[in-house]
Amino acid sequence: MQFKVSTEPIISLATDCMIITYTEDRDRLRGLAEQVDEKLDHRISQLIAEREIKGEFGEVTIVHTWGKIPAKRVLVLGLGKEEKLTLEKARAAFAIATRKAKSIGIKELTFAITQKYKDIWNPVDLGQVVVEAMMLGAYEYSPYKKKEKTEHKIERAIVAVDGISLSAVEAGIERGHIFAEAQNLARDLTNTPANRMTPAILAEKAKEIARKHQMEIEILEKDQLEELNMGAFLGVAQGSNEPPKMIILKYLGAPDCKDAIGFIGKGITFDSGGIQLKPEKDLDEMKGDMAGAAVVLAAMNAIGTLKPHVNVIAVIPACENMVSGHAIHPGDVVDTFSGKTVEIKHTDAEGRLILADAISYAKYLGATKLVDVATLTGSVISALGYSITGLFTNNEEWKKEVFAAAKIAGEKVWELPLDDDYEELVKSDIADLKNDAGFGAGAIQGAMFLKQFAEDTPWVHLDIAGTADTKETKGIHAKGATGAMVRTLISIAIRFGGK
Numbered sequence: 001m002q003f004k005v006s007t008e009p010i011i012s013l014a015t016d017c018m019i020i021t022y023t024e025d026r027d028r029l030r031g032l033a034e035q036v037d038e039k040l041d042h043r044i045s046q047l048i049a050e051r052e053i054k055g056e057f058g059e060v061t062i063v064h065t066w067g068k069i070p071a072k073r074v075l076v077l078g079l080g081k082e083e084k085l086t087l088e089k090a091r092a093a094f095a096i097a098t099r100k101a102k103s104i105g106i107k108e109l110t111f112a113i114t115q116k117y118k119d120i121w122n123p124v125d126l127g128q129v130v131v132e133a134m135m136l137g138a139y140e141y142s143p144y145k146k147k148e149k150t151e152h153k154i155e156r157a158i159v160a161v162d163g164i165s166l167s168a169v170e171a172g173i174e175r176g177h178i179f180a181e182a183q184n185l186a187r188d189l190t191n192t193p194a195n196r197m198t199p200a201i202l203a204e205k206a207k208e209i210a211r212k213h214q215m216e217i218e219i220l221e222k223d224q225l226e227e228l229n230m231g232a233f234l235g236v237a238q239g240s241n242e243p244p245k246m247i248i249l250k251y252l253g254a255p256d257c258k259d260a261i262g263f264i265g266k267g268i269t270f271d272s273g274g275i276q277l278k279p280e281k282d283l284d285e286m287k288g289d290m291a292g293a294a295v296v297l298a299a300m301n302a303i304g305t306l307k308p309h310v311n312v313i314a315v316i317p318a319c320e321n322m323v324s325g326h327a328i329h330p331g332d333v334v335d336t337f338s339g340k341t342v343e344i345k346h347t348d349a350e351g352r353l354i355l356a357d358a359i360s361y362a363k364y365l366g367a368t369k370l371v372d373v374a375t376l377t378g379s380v381i382s383a384l385g386y387s388i389t390g391l392f393t394n395n396e397e398w399k400k401e402v403f404a405a406a407k408i409a410g411e412k413v414w415e416l417p418l419d420d421d422y423e424e425l426v427k428s429d430i431a432d433l434k435n436d437a438g439f440g441a442g443a444i445q446g447a448m449f450l451k452q453f454a455e456d457t458p459w460v461h462l463d464i465a466g467t468a469d470t471k472e473t474k475g476i477h478a479k480g481a482t483g484a485m486v487r488t489l490i491s492i493a494i495r496f497g498g499k
């Protein structure tokens with residue numbers, strides 16, 4: 001999708017389709033919508049009077065203009081109730097409009113940013129949100145459809161600007177492009193089937209990103225992991241024929257600064273559950289158990305382009321969790337890089353095991369503030385469902401930073417508690433720690449386990465098990481991987497780097 005900014009008078013813009021918006025509780029059209037309506041002999045107001053257009057959130061009505069204005073069609077987009085309208089909702093509505101336009105074969109879509117938005121939102125955010133919406137809304141994953149591939153593709157997106165700072169909108173567009181491209185990259189990586197997204201392939205993807213941005217990269221192989229005593233990571237990996245890879249990517253944008261953010265992403269390229277095998281239903285979805293890794297890699301790609309004044313160290317433990325003659329047994333005890341020993345109470349609680357070694361290693365490499373992203377527990381879905389990411393922390397200040405970044409990025413997070421009371425859930429009878437305590441507070445158990453490895457380093461854990469993919473196409477998301485938290489991670493780096 002190519003983006004073009006136009007400052008022509010919007011009403012006389014020749015385009016395939018122009019989006020105009022309408023809110024539910026308005027008595028009449030305003031601004032550009034009103035101008036268009038007049039030129040169309042009030043056909044839109046007629047549709048409103050007949051209640052065919054209500055302005056409900058995400059409502060799309062396509063009206064042909066029959067030569068009355070140079071735009072061939074107008075897409076009337078409902079934004080819902082005005083007092084409930086947020087940038088986040090606007091992003092979702094614009095994405096819905098884009099998806100609809102794409103589905104009917106529209107090749108060129110114009111979105112007008114006019115004076116009327118200026119009073120509520122700043123032009124940089126507006127430019128960013130419009131582009132994000134268009135790119136995220138047009139996303140589709142069908143690389144293996146050889147025969148029935150849909151032909152539809154929006155080739156050009158035009159952002160028409162009127163009565164609002166052009167340079168600000170352009171800055172927003174540039175940023176939106178980088179953010180949405182990263183999120184779509186995370187979606188692609190996550191949607192890729194496990195046979196085509198092995199730990200080795202994931203490591204190759206990381207190398208490509210490193211090469212593109214001249215970042216340092218290191219891939220730790222099995223023998224190196226053994227030397228480092230990463231028994232938790234190796235224990236999970238040992239049931240698979242695919243060798244594990246610890247992927248380390250460094251972006252050093254502030255070499256003079258001792259601080260570094262550590263982004264750690266769970267990279268289980270397939271989670272069968274191990275010996276404590278998962279039930280067969282929806283097991284294919286466990287190809288997406290590397291969503292955290294995908295989010296971190298995609299964010300690094302964007303950070304490489306944006307070049308904020310900050311150091312970021314990404315650590316991605318990548319392996320499969322499989323069943324075989326050499327798979328780890330329930331009851332086994334493994335060593336970790338930290339020196340702490342862990343009793344394996346459940347082979348399906350593998351994410352926290354590989355992250356334990358990765359978190360310790362990120363600290364060892366010099367990360368002073370940590371964020372891990374992981375499809376860690378089914379339990380977070382019981383707690384928060386599918387639209388809000390679970391957040392856990394050991395540090396109030398760092399948590400506030402992450403919350404602020406998520407808010408700016410327009411992604412939802414909600415904190416769950418990590419009180420000391422829960423500490424007993426990770427204590428083992430025969431080792432320092434255990435990876436499962438049975439029923440109750442499952443998401444907290446996972447986080448509490450990770451906390452033992454973050455120790456005193458400020459750390460935030462994002463459990464994206466509910467938000468990493470979606471079963472229905474809705475708002476900015478198409479069925480499948482969402483790329484949730486990519487925009488938040490990029491925002492964290494930008495905020496930290498003061499850019």
Ligand code: BES
Binds near residue numbers: 346350376378465
């Ligand atoms: N990858 C799963 C968590 C998951 C579940 C992600 C559903 C996405 C959708 C994780 O490795 C897992 O299996 N967690 C178990 C832990 C339990 C056995 C202690 C869980 O949450 O059920």
Ligand code: MN
Binds near residue numbers: 271
């Ligand atoms: Mn598991």
Ligand code: ZN
Binds near residue numbers: 289348376
């Ligand atoms: Zn898992």
